[in-house]
Amino acid sequence: CILIFFSASEKADTMSAPEAAPESVKQIRVVVVGDASVGKTSLITSLLIGNFVPKVAPLLPDAKIPEDLVLEKDVEVILIDTPSPKTASLVPPRKDLISEQVKTASALMLIYDISDMETFTRISSYWIPFLRAAGNTAPVILVGNKSDLRTEDMQPMDEQLIPMLRDVAEIETCVECSVKASHNVVEACVYTQRAALYPQAPLFNMEDKSFTDECICAMRRIFALCDRDDDGLLSDSELNAFQERAFDCSLDENEIASIKMMIGASDMEDAIVNDSLTLKGFLFLQLLFLTRGRLEAVWKALRAFDYDDRLYLKPVTLSLKPNKAAGETLELSPSAVEFLDQLFKKHQDDAEVLTSDAINSIFSRTPINPWKSMNPPFPHCAQHIDGELTLAGWHALWQGGAPVGPPNGGPPPTHPFYPAPPRT
Numbered sequence: 001c002i003l004i005f006f007s008a009s010e011k012a013d014t015m016s017a018p019e020a021a022p023e024s025v026k027q028i029r030v031v032v033v034g035d036a037s038v039g040k041t042s043l044i045t046s047l048l049i050g051n052f053v054p055k056v057a058p059l060l061p062d063a064k065i066p067e068d069l070v071l072e073k074d075v076e077v078i079l080i081d082t083p084s085p086k087t088a089s090l091v092p093p094r095k096d097l098i099s100e101q102v103k104t105a106s107a108l109m110l111i112y113d114i115s116d117m118e119t120f121t122r123i124s125s126y127w128i129p130f131l132r133a134a135g136n137t138a139p140v141i142l143v144g145n146k147s148d149l150r151t152e153d154m155q156p157m158d159e160q161l162i163p164m165l166r167d168v169a170e171i172e173t174c175v176e177c178s179v180k181a182s183h184n185v186v187e188a189c190v191y192t193q194r195a196a197l198y199p200q201a202p203l204f205n206m207e208d209k210s211f212t213d214e215c216i217c218a219m220r221r222i223f224a225l226c227d228r229d230d231d232g233l234l235s236d237s238e239l240n241a242f243q244e245r246a247f248d249c250s251l252d253e254n255e256i257a258s259i260k261m262m263i264g265a266s267d268m269e270d271a272i273v274n275d276s277l278t279l280k281g282f283l284f285l286q287l288l289f290l291t292r293g294r295l296e297a298v299w300k301a302l303r304a305f306d307y308d309d310r311l312y313l314k315p316v317t318l319s320l321k322p323n324k325a326a327g328e329t330l331e332l333s334p335s336a337v338e339f340l341d342q343l344f345k346k347h348q349d350d351a352e353v354l355t356s357d358a359i360n361s362i363f364s365r366t367p368i369n370p371w372k373s374m375n376p377p378f379p380h381c382a383q384h385i386d387g388e389l390t391l392a393g394w395h396a397l398w399q400g401g402a403p404v405g406p407p408n409g410g411p412p413p414t415h416p417f418y419p420a421p422p423r424t
Contacts (some may be wrong), residue, residue: 028077028196030189031101031138033127034111035119036084039145042179043111044079047189052180059083069186071193080105099134107196108140109188114176115149120160128168139172139195143188148178169206172199198295202311211283214311222305223282224364230346233276246301259285313367332398344394353388371397 032040041056048063060081070077080101083094102108110127112119123142131140142161161174173191177184200206203215211219226234226242234242236256243251251259263271263281271281289297306314332340347358354362363369389397 024074026075028075028106028193029080029104030077030107030109030192030196031080031082031105032109032111033082033098033102033131034084034109035113035122038084038111038113038116038119039179040084040109040111041081043109043143043145043177043185043188044081046179046182046185047079052182065189069189071190072197075193075197077189077193095130098130102131102134102136102138105136105138107138107192108136109143109192110140110171111143111145114144114146114154120144124164124168128170131170136170137201139199139201140168140170141188141192141195142171142174144174144176145179147176147183148181150176169201194296198299199309200290200295202309203295203298204290211287212311216283218302218305218307218311219283219286220279221364222301223279224361225305233273233278234282235276239277242301246304247297262288315367336398337395340394340398341391344391348391349388351388353390354394355388359389 032044034040041058041060042053044060044063045053045056047065047069060079062078062080065077065079082098082101108131110123110131112123114120128140142164144157157174157176165171165174172195175184175188175191177188179185203212204210205212222242223234226238228238228241229235236253239256239259240251243249260272260275260277263277263284266284268280268284270278271284272278277285286298286301289295302311308314343362344354347362348354349358359371360369363372
């Protein structure tokens with residue numbers, strides 16, 4: 001979690017109502033919640049028209065922020081105002097309305113009034129329990145409004161917020177602003193967008209300060225994809241290939257040396273071996289991004305390797321359409337068989353068979369292991385020794401699937417190291 005202190009920025013000067021987003025455009029829905037008179041509607045109005053408005057409507061319709069406030073291309077940000085109670089508790093109709101809005105949120109702005117301590121204490125006593133009960137899974141940005149009313153006798157921001165940040169995992173960032181003074185209003189919007197575009201929860205467990213299992217699994221696959229020679233290390237050229245795919249730029253020798261020096265300075269054992277990054281070193285590099293607030297760097301890498309916001313691999317549609325006449329079947333080409341032989345020999349053990357671990361390693365770079373669900377583990381056509389696959393059995397499994405046609409039958413379209421599409 002991050003405490004943010006920034007100066008005011010340029011504001012927008014247009015107001016725009018939302019329209020249906022094209023399929024290619026990602027829509028971020030920011031739901032603004034909080035007690036009455038904390039400045040929710042005033043903050044939204046200020047973002048939309050670029051300046052403070054003394055009198056605003058009781059509740060605004062959903063509105064799209066100006067494009068110059070949006071952080072990324074092909075993204076639109078919709079601000080959703082919510083009703084406020086005039087008493088300490090919400091009446092059921094309004095409570096239900098807010099619950100429904102929360103369920104659609106990409107991120108939430110939870111607003112409190114810096115000059116009214118009760119609105120701050122209700123964050124933990126009312127709003128966080130309410131959001132949890134509503135099924136919220138979106139990141140929460142805590143926004144303290146009316147910073148122009150802060151006085152010297154008030155508790156400092158860091159002393160006030162650090163305990164809450166420690167105890168409430170949903171809160172990713174805290175920002176103080178003043179809508180009236182046009183201070184940090186845009187920053188609040190920026191950090192809310194960042195929380196929606198680069199969410200922390202799928203990557204990192206705040207409680208034990210570690211990567212999630214899903215993130216580790218994804219990073220293992222990315223490491224394996226970049227480890228072209230399959231030696232368990234990322235050489236300088238392999239690290240550069242990762243950089244080019246993830247960030248569309250390359251590293252020079254000094255930058256690579258700096259990265260390895262930074263990792264080596266951590267005193268982590270086996271992070272650098274033979275002047276190359278191990279998986280442990282690669283994971284530590286991603287952890288450095290996270291702990292330094294560079295969530296966007298980790299997410300850019302994940303998305304470049306086809307992961308979505310839930311760390312699921314995006315489905316891949318193959319366009320291979322073999323020219324097969326009626327009555328004809330498909331078979332593996334000589335180049336496909338040669339590729340399979342090389343793959344087998346690279347992963348075989350001393351007994352010249354593939355263990356289950358070796359098979360899992362082979363498919364660690366692909367979205368799925370197509371044989372994982374087979375029962376029994378190997379059909380009768382596949383020769384094996386005590387459950388370990390021989391070269392003949394390896395051939396039989398692929399040859400048996402080839403007549404079905406891609407993608408079920410051939411390794412070339414499913415394994416990223418195959419050099420070319422198969423020929424029929």
